[in-house]
Amino acid sequence: MPHPHCVPDAMANLVINEMRALYGARFMQQWQGLTPRELKSAWETHLSGLSEREVHAGLLACLARDWPPTLPEFLRLCRPWLNPEAAYHEAVAGLAARRRGEAGRWSHPAVYWAAVATSTHDMLHSTYGAMKARWERSFAEVLGQGSWEPVPPALTELPAPAHDRASRARAEAALQRILATQSQRGTRDGRAWARQVLSEQARRGGKRYSSTVLEMAGRALDIETGARAASARYQDNRRS
Structure with a gap:
């Protein structure tokens, strides 16, 4: 489900401070040549479309990295569902949950609707290798819509x-x-x-x-x- 967008100024300060704490001089060397104001402005610009939850997900993913991510890498860490393979496995888990009458965990409605467009049966009975081409095509088409209906509730009773x-x-x-x-x-x-x-x-x-x-x-x-x-x-x- 969508989440309210965060305040870029506050999130930029949070991310920069966390990066300094995690990586120290490595992070500052990555951005050498920029003034503190320019550094903050760069992060503000690209964090403006993210929710607070997504930013925190990106920071959490940094704990498994020895080197600081570039700005594009950090944005991908914030939205792992944009990776087709990660989204596929999320979709399979979510569809299996819905077969049990549960809602499932969906990081974004596009993942659900792409699964529906691909075929819930095939998603649940095939491997990623077998479904890769079909899934990536459906996922790209659904993402290209730009806006999505919420994930409908699972049917739990007759x-x-x-x-x-x-x-x-x-x-x-x-x-x-x-x-x-x-x-x-x-x-x-x-x-x-x-x-x-x-x-x-x-x-x-x-x-x-x-x-x-x-x-x-x-x-x-x-x-x-x-x-x-x-x-x-x-x-x-x-x-x-």
Whole structure:
């Protein structure tokens, strides 16, 4: 979830003081030639978009480093989720937690929505090496949106039967409207509706769908990717 941005002046002072305490002369040598005011100004400028929590995460990561990070390195330490591989493993852990009815730990909504766009089934049943290209493509596309819906709460309990029937009826009606629209457009992809639903839900300002529709879309794509994997295994076995 997003956090309020910190006051750059206060955070710049904190970071510089912590760097001096951790690295002493090594830090000052890295910035030699700059006046104290210029040094502070450089850090203020680049810390202005970070939250206090992110800055503290960067400082905590410095404890494992023998040498002071450069300014770009420190910014990456503050936001480790920007690293595709780190974000992937966070997403897998978060998806596994949601399968158990837990919220999961998400450092940024983009990580969650990239996981949804990639396929929760494949994320949970594949290695990073196998998913690397697909994940990095989805992650880059979601990051490029610039704004993201919050991570939705995990479903922890089933609704009452009557409410469930009414919700499913509304969901099926909404699904029929989506399918009718795609039929008019001449879309032949039987899973296009599911991708449309998840894409709209992830986009800020996009159309909102009920949890039932989202669940149906997710299952449809999981079924699709599962069928593709089975087909690929069958073809491999025939070739061997």
